[in-house]
Amino acid sequence: MDRLRNYDIVFSGLKNGKHEFQLEIDKKFFQLFDTEQEFTEPKIMADVLMEKHTTFLEFWIKTKGTVDLVCDISNDGFTYPIESEISVLVKFGEEYDDSEIDVITIPSKDHAFNVAQLIYEDVMLSVPMKKVSPNISKEDLETLEKFSPKEEITEEPKSDPRWEALKNLKDKNK
Template identity: 40%
Template sequence: MKPLKEFTIPFVGLKVGKHHFDYEIDNKFFEYFEYDDFNSSNLKVDVELEKKTTLLELHFEVSGTVNINCDVTNEPYNQPLNNEFDLVVKFGEEYNDENIDILIIPHGEYEINIQQYVYELIVLAMPTKRVHPGVEDGTLDSDILKKLEELSPKEKDIKEDQEEIDPRWNTLKKLLTDK
């Protein structure tokens, strides 16, 4: 996969201190990663790079909304996202990204590509169960919700099932209480 140019930061020409980078993320970014869970996305990523003499510190912040389908009703809705992540970039003999928040790059490198970190920051900010806010507060009017309500077992049916216990179980319960 060829890296996206706009996410490559040439740090060799930067002065020691803090530098800010802003990115607007839409679905074209996710098409690059072949990730199609989002109907649309409107995200802003702020990256603060602090260059020090021996290392780089990056602080990522993402905020915005993505339009996704509800897991219960399959209705699209806007899911707000907010997440942040810190990354330390050190210099070493060879490239090593085995540690989650420490990246080691060779001494001769002059730029860093952050597209994978931005992608993971956004995808990991998504909730595991995506539920439309209208489902939680009961304001969503959906055919799927009506069908689910129609097919769900009623409390009356559950109580009747519990009352109709096989008499053989009662005899077995007596064995436990006779001790």
């Protein structure tokens, strides 16, 4: 986690109340995660609002900016806007636990909370699975739809008669 230290929000020594932080998210940030990105040239700002309470912390993280994507249809590059907001409750306990959806438990002895993973996941989930350039014409989309595979409606399979016979046998023995 040392390489992510720039994304630590130090809360010890701060008074109870709201505190604001701003983090710049660029290509170097995503390289820290050693994963393949489906985008290039991220230019994103993360506004972090932390409200410190006596026994817990509340975080609101807003990410806003752009990433460059490659269109799945035309293979042309385009800039895609990213804008998202998440909130997380951080409470103190014995050990780190992020098994709950919007609640993270950190050890009571910690003095900072690292928001890098939250920002990373938030941005990655903001990128669409299907990347379609806004420059694609309606005619191109209609042609693509015309030749796309259609979903087949299948009837529910009838139950196997062998299972029915076993079920009847079971019912007789009751």
